[in-house]
Amino acid sequence: MTKDSSVSSKPILPTIGNPADLRRLNIDQLPQLAAELRRMICEQVAKTGGHLASNLCVVELTIALHYVFDFSHDRLLWDVGHQCYPHKLLTGRQHLFPKLKKRDGMAGFPEPRESSYDLFSVGHAGTSISTAVGMALADTLQGEPDRRAVSLIGDASIVNGVAMEGLNSAGTLNRQFLVVLNDNGMAIAPPQGAVAHYLDRVRVNPAYGGFKKRARQVLQHVPGGDRLEILYHRAGEMMKAAILDDHMFKEFGLLCLGPVDGHDIKSLIAILNEVQDFDAPVLLHCKTIKGKGFDFSEQDAFAYHSPSGFVVQDCRVEQKKSSGRSFTKAFSAAMVDVMAKDDKVFAVTAAMPDGTGVDKLMEQYPKRTIDVGLCESNAMDICAGMAKGGIKPFFAVYSSFSQRALDQVFQEIALHDLPVRVCMDRAGYVGGDGAVMHGFMDISMFKVFPTAVLLAPSDEPTFRAALEFMRGHENGPSFIRYPRGNVPQTPLHEEVAPFQLGKAELVMPSTKLQSDIALLAYGTQVYEAVKAIGELASQGYDVALYDARFAKPVDTTLLRRLVESDTVILTIEDHALCGGFGASVLEACSDLKISSDSIYRMGMPAHWVYQDTRDGQLEQAGLDAAAIARRVREILDRPTGAKVDIQVGIHDAEVMR
Numbered sequence: 001m002t003k004d005s006s007v008s009s010k011p012i013l014p015t016i017g018n019p020a021d022l023r024r025l026n027i028d029q030l031p032q033l034a035a036e037l038r039r040m041i042c043e044q045v046a047k048t049g050g051h052l053a054s055n056l057c058v059v060e061l062t063i064a065l066h067y068v069f070d071f072s073h074d075r076l077l078w079d080v081g082h083q084c085y086p087h088k089l090l091t092g093r094q095h096l097f098p099k100l101k102k103r104d105g106m107a108g109f110p111e112p113r114e115s116s117y118d119l120f121s122v123g124h125a126g127t128s129i130s131t132a133v134g135m136a137l138a139d140t141l142q143g144e145p146d147r148r149a150v151s152l153i154g155d156a157s158i159v160n161g162v163a164m165e166g167l168n169s170a171g172t173l174n175r176q177f178l179v180v181l182n183d184n185g186m187a188i189a190p191p192q193g194a195v196a197h198y199l200d201r202v203r204v205n206p207a208y209g210g211f212k213k214r215a216r217q218v219l220q221h222v223p224g225g226d227r228l229e230i231l232y233h234r235a236g237e238m239m240k241a242a243i244l245d246d247h248m249f250k251e252f253g254l255l256c257l258g259p260v261d262g263h264d265i266k267s268l269i270a271i272l273n274e275v276q277d278f279d280a281p282v283l284l285h286c287k288t289i290k291g292k293g294f295d296f297s298e299q300d301a302f303a304y305h306s307p308s309g310f311v312v313q314d315c316r317v318e319q320k321k322s323s324g325r326s327f328t329k330a331f332s333a334a335m336v337d338v339m340a341k342d343d344k345v346f347a348v349t350a351a352m353p354d355g356t357g358v359d360k361l362m363e364q365y366p367k368r369t370i371d372v373g374l375c376e377s378n379a380m381d382i383c384a385g386m387a388k389g390g391i392k393p394f395f396a397v398y399s400s401f402s403q404r405a406l407d408q409v410f411q412e413i414a415l416h417d418l419p420v421r422v423c424m425d426r427a428g429y430v431g432g433d434g435a436v437m438h439g440f441m442d443i444s445m446f447k448v449f450p451t452a453v454l455l456a457p458s459d460e461p462t463f464r465a466a467l468e469f470m471r472g473h474e475n476g477p478s479f480i481r482y483p484r485g486n487v488p489q490t491p492l493h494e495e496v497a498p499f500q501l502g503k504a505e506l507v508m509p510s511t512k513l514q515s516d517i518a519l520l521a522y523g524t525q526v527y528e529a530v531k532a533i534g535e536l537a538s539q540g541y542d543v544a545l546y547d548a549r550f551a552k553p554v555d556t557t558l559l560r561r562l563v564e565s566d567t568v569i570l571t572i573e574d575h576a577l578c579g580g581f582g583a584s585v586l587e588a589c590s591d592l593k594i595s596s597d598s599i600y601r602m603g604m605p606a607h608w609v610y611q612d613t614r615d616g617q618l619e620q621a622g623l624d625a626a627a628i629a630r631r632v633r634e635i636l637d638r639p640t641g642a643k644v645d646i647q648v649g650i651h652d653a654e655v656m657r
Contacts, residue, residue: 011036018092019066019117030067030265034059037086038293040097048100049308049320049432050108051082053291053301054154057184057262061152061286062086064268065180068276069148071117075135079128079153079163081109081436082306083182084118091117101432103612109436113610123436124404125351125374126160128153129179133169136177148176148276155183156351160374170281171253177281181249183259184290184301238267239274242284249283258285263292302354324486328425330460331482332357334467335394339365342471346386348372348395350379356396356425380405383420384412392419392471399424399439399481406445409477414449417476422446423467427456427481427523428574429604429618434611440604442481444579447552451476453501454551456523459491462499462547469499481523483574485614488527502553508533508545515544516636518562519628522548522573522581528618529572531625536632543632551581554588563589568635569599574623577603600635602628 012029013036016022025033037059045052063086065076071091078084088106089097093114099105110118120131132151139147157163158181170177239257247256257275261267268286275282290305291297296317297304304310309320339345339361351374353359362369372379376397383393397405402424413420427439446452453473457463463482470478492507507526510516521529526547533543546558548571562569571582582601589596602623609617618624622631 051306053304054083055085057288057290057292058083060263060265068272074148077128077132077151079157081122125157126162129166150178152180167252179283181285184288254281254283256283259287262286262288327482328357332360334464344392350376376404380408387418394421396423399427399442419474420477421470422479424481426484428483430484431614435608440576446479453478458526460487461496465496504555505547510544516542517568518544520548520571525572528625532628535629563594572602
């Protein structure tokens, strides 16, 4: 199964407590260390899930970087960060690895709370070059130009607009600066666009190693070439030989080297030793294999990018199948029906076809789907152009990534009332990926636009009805949010009436003429509320439950009726309280000139919740069924005239201390 299984009887990895221990090893020991890292990563991801192929491909690169640089002093910036496991295992965090992506365990992305070797919490593409430029400038201004700066970025991330802007700034630096381009020909999905095709050509060019003779002529065509010509004389033979003629990134003012073999540790160390003190910005292009080291991951790096876990049985490797049906799969199935019904519907993804369910649409409707690469702003503007041209674009994107295109929603979509449909997966708490991926601000971001409509399904039947509503909505942009999790196996209603703009739905009526309290739940919090009502009913509380469906516009008719009948209201959402659904309810009361004195809110508390299961995160945040029941009792059992904090309950206050 493995190609890197030859290790000596004495393990090396347990002896590495920090990179200083690594640098005491003989270079000849490093291939064994690489094999041990791969084995540990593979065995752990098989148990807990996590990012596999992306980590396997940077093992040698990570070892070489830590062998040459001292990142307790120098700067290492990761892009996206889903390839940081080898780095973490070499920087004192092996004890956290058995609880990968679990509460109190190792985060799946760089995390400064864990170690000073992680400079930023990152989970989004394109950021490493710009942040590295900023740190390099800060160090120089504060009299520490000897602190070297290194950015490690993948071939899919480097096409992101922010990365290109970072390169533009990097080329102006008059000091050491290294961009390591990890080129494995794969992102989460195959990279898209002209830059990807260019890198394909560079990769297969048989002449890429033979530029030694032309190196000095190359320098004449690089911005700042006169200065680089002087530095060239100080460069070693290996660096001179690696200078790449006609690399596109040289136009940014970087000296481009490679492609070099990203799995040849000795050669990597040799060239990094030469590059580390080169007093000018350099891009080192490394060719790697995604999933390197195991046949199954090399042959299907797409499937093993981020498996939920897998087992080896009879020499075969099979991914563990998650139980239940995810909201992502429900979206995909519903969109197939929407596209069958309307030939103007077009699906868009930004490098996440599998994660958003668009891959299934691509199979059935290849001419009405597009993957634009890791470029959410670009995707949103493409949708704007489509909508302007009479097409009905549905942009499937993670909630956390949608915020990267906020300005495009403003300028190109909302200002023109264009009917772009944005479908935000991974809304609310996302589980093991932790704080860098939580979708906690999509309501507050998008509700500010005058004609925007915001809605959320609670289960699969309402999901289908919501998407059908969006298909027919032509008066401006619409935004739907849904979680990383499974749809309820037993929905409250097998069929639901078509959505009406801004109308909530009564899903559990009161047993009395007037309920003790009305719960207005947004999205899947409806089902947490259902479980809470089961507990409350056994204790004698009478509770009505409404599926709010819309965060904009809210159901003002229902709101006025409840307030004027003196019904206590509790809003529930898995979104930040600031600017969320509950805030929209309070704003509506103000606009209607009706009292909000008996309206209470539950939502994400104002502190970060880190990696855990999604259920665990809801429990930590005081948003699970038990917390909802506790909050209802707290409100209804208060002494006459007493007030309850409208934002956080007792549990939330304890968490926030």
